[in-house]
Amino acid sequence: MERLRKVWRGRTMTFGVPLLLYLVGGSFGLREFAQIRYDVHKLHGKAFCLILFQMDLDSASRLPGVPTHPANTKVDPALKEKLKQNTVTLESEYEKLQKSDLDNWENIRGPRLWEDSRTVQKQRREAVRLKTE
DSSP states (O other), X not given: OHHHHHHHTSHIIIIIHHHHHHHHHHHHHHXXXXXXXXXXXHHHOHHHHHHHHHSOHHHHHTSTTOOSSGGGOOOOHHHHHHHHHXXXXXXXXXXXXXXXXXXXXXXXXXXXXXXXXHHHHHHHXXXXXXHHO
């Protein structure tokens, strides 16, 4: 009994176990909140999300289409149809990757902060034109 009490009050039980619970629980919580973000992007588009996150929660809950309570989470049928048409699967993305040519590419340097992008583009076009002649 004394040994059990000593283990229970040890550093592992005092600091280690709560830390592990915090890390594991935090990862699951973060996954759920990220999934909510992606679901909103999928349903309403990116512009709606930007507007929603710039507003405070009280005024955002008064917007049409934003549920105020979990019981009021009805989805518009037109949005459901749009989601069904825009389904992207892992296999379809893999097929796109297989079709693309990843072996032949050219590293193109972007303009620096102090350079004018138009002049850099003009110089690149000239170099390509001279190379093809």
